Amino acid sequence: MDLAAAPPALLVRRHLYLGGAWADPTGTEPIDVENPASGETVGQVPAGTPADVDRAVAAARAAFPGWAATAPAERAAHLDRLLAALTARADDIARTVALELGTPLKLAARVQTSLPLTVLRDCVELAARPPAEETIGNSLVVREPVGVVGAITPWNYPLHQVVAKLAPALAAGCTVVLKPSELTPLTAYLLFDAIAEAGLPAGVVNLVPGTGPVVGEALAAHPDVDMVSFTGSTATGRRIAHLAADRIARVALELGGKSANLILADADLPTAVKVGVGNALLNSGQTCTAWTRMLVHRDRYDEALDLVARAAAAYRPGDPFDPDTRLGPLVSAAQAERVRGHVDRALADGARLVCGGPDAPLPPRGHFVAPTVLADVHPDSALAQEEVFGPVLAVIPFGDDDEAVAIANNSRYGLAGAVWSADADRALAVARRLRTGQVDVNGGGFNPRAPFGGYKQSGLGRELGPYGIDEFREIKAIQR
Template identity: 50%
Template sequence: MPDTPAHDRLFIGGDWVAPAGTGTIEVINPSTEEVAGTVPEGTEADVDAAVAAARKAFDEGPWPHMSPKERAEVLAAASGAIQADMQGIAELISTENGCPVSWSLMGQVFAATMVADQYVGLADSYPFTDMRAGMMGPSEVRQVPIGVAAGIIPWNVPLFLSMLKLAPAMIAGCTMVLKPAPEAPLDAYVLAQVLTDAGLPPGVLNIVAAGREVSEHLVTHPDVDKVSFTGSTAAGRRIGALCGERLRPCTLELGGKSAAIILDDADLAASIPGIVPNGLMNNGQACVAQTRILASRDRYDEVVEAVTEAAGSVKVGDALDPETECGPLVAERQRDRVEGYIAAGREQGARVTVGGGRPSGMDRGWFVEPTVFADVTNDMTIAQEEIFGPVLSVIAYDDVDDAVRIANDSDYGLSGSVWGADQSAASDVARRIRTGTCNVNTFTLDMCSPFGGVKASGVGREMGPEGLAAYLEYRTIAHAAEG
């Protein structure tokens, strides 16, 4: 069990400084409902101080004028320090948000260093400057750092999502104010310390944990040049509107309701172990989770049986137990939300084949059993709305065209997958799915490729060169023709 950290400072301007207010955020361990740590609750005055420090570091500091390689050396050192304490950081995050520590090592921590390392490697090869033969003379087209960025982080994968924003911002030469979610702010303190030890100049990263109103103050702050947000679609709409009013660029990575299409030639023994764990990943609290499982009517009963068996064998327990595969939901309100969706599924005629309640004998912690619904139609609430819990829906389709129609019949468009023995045919189906990412016979996030969504799943891309470009803006220097 990790120690219970009691932080009383905020990380601003390279120092641990006293907060402007007196509020405290209590981080509750979802497995035990006990206090796992405390941090100061940031105020608008703290945001003002953090933005001022980031502004000074960008306008006056050395960071944006250092070479990408020099900036990459700092990021590489921080990545190495995180890898040196992977187990401890994984346990800390699992204590914050209930993620099974067995998944936390890779999904929460090592994945964050993979992102960092990808951008370290990109620093040498990215074309920051392009000399072009213009109409009237040579043009120097430069990609320069956009300025002060605000990174607003959710609670479900906090370190990984912080790195999705911070790593490209650092390589670009930006400075950042990071606003962790109140449910999971503790790992951000680790991030601040490892970057300080790695030699990050003061003010390049500033961290203020706070609630919604203070977050809005950060989004609208006049000295912020770009906003990157990961979270709910409702909050994303609000942030997008605020940025639009200010002509401020933003990246919004929002919700999902991804479909996994099982083609008739799929080997279920190979496919189901790839589908169900990723539908239930992080206790179902993942925007990319494959929560709609589409099966043809000819194989529907067979698929329902296989999905039910796989979900029913998932071990539920304390997030810090290495044997646990599904831990608790992050908060009591989240459990209430998920239980409400389960009730709605039943009311609308879907059939629970496994789960559907709270695990017996677990009186503490915000647990919900891994749940599978059969006889689901795509117009049901459980098929259309993001539940963000361990709930899977199996939906029947008539033919491949119908499967594509159902997969695309969603307000969301973040992720998806297609499973079949004929790789080429499965790939053809994947190309018809209107999502930012679609996998074929696997589920992965490729750190070298762009990640993001369409429709209500967001605007913009993270990861890969495209994620770096989001923190750069073009600047053209036109030269007179010689002679």
């Protein structure tokens, strides 16, 4: 298949996936799927209803005892067949993500497609291992699957965020009802095509597309859903936590971030800036872990701003299917408008425009925002405190390590961050002081087996690797 081939004119999916088969929805309303690079409708999926959620949860509940009792090696074999079926669709996945989200095609293939396949491959291996048991005195401590999981996933990584919930939940012995984002549902349908081909037992995985206020709320509040796993905004996570709390259901929440990139005085400045800008602009800034606050020692601040401006200028906005494009559109007109509002407010608050901004040239169509760098951003300002979720970088000066740590920790979020220093021990010492779930030291690479999650309002629980599977288990003590 030609990866860059033009996508079909309209992708229409008319069914839900319930009890191991494609099924008609109870409602008749469709959801239009937009190409954010052009504003054109490129697909449709059904708008699920609470009645559809009831059907999906009933199927998952009926399938749970058998799946929970399935031997770990057999569950791993099912996941391995899913991995093969999904891998065969890798080109279609990359093209679909580029179409419905606007991620440049090269990035869609390298990150949006390859990363979830890596996560699924790891889960195949981990699923084959029986859960650990231990003896404490006269007690045998065992781990068991939590039950039916409601998975509610976001639009910015439409396959990875699904696989990061679905694969470990299945590995743990849980059954799942998935509600993907209504902005990027077509990628989830490719996943369920693979699920159908792989022949997972009926009811183990179910799909109900729809909106958050309808399907998401029905799933989060459903009395037969034992656990809700959600990735998205902190505001929506708070609502889901309330719905689940009303019935004392477990939640795992992967929420917002406002991560700081600390570039200490002795750092390799060109490398730190280049990597930092790339991280902040990844997926057009629509990444919860993005290092959107760049903290630079005052002695190197002006030099850093020059480097930042040159690095950001290399991210040319354009058609996601153009191989020269490095920055795609934002997912929707509303998201683009929201990001522009953050920039306008920051300029009104006294931030200095380094590059980009409201007058920068953009493609004539689509929901584009220019890569924008703002300097002299006050640590307490809205731009330094609020998640923008767009290609906007705030640069903040500091005087010493203590001030850098104080600025970094001056946030209600705590998801990710970075530290750069020529002294590895110094960088590690600073990293330990950051109140955040992940920290990269001198460009340390992302590890898909390490625990992923946040402190403070960035969420509850952990995803990925063995920690991600344990999130979907209960702990039982048996006295003998």
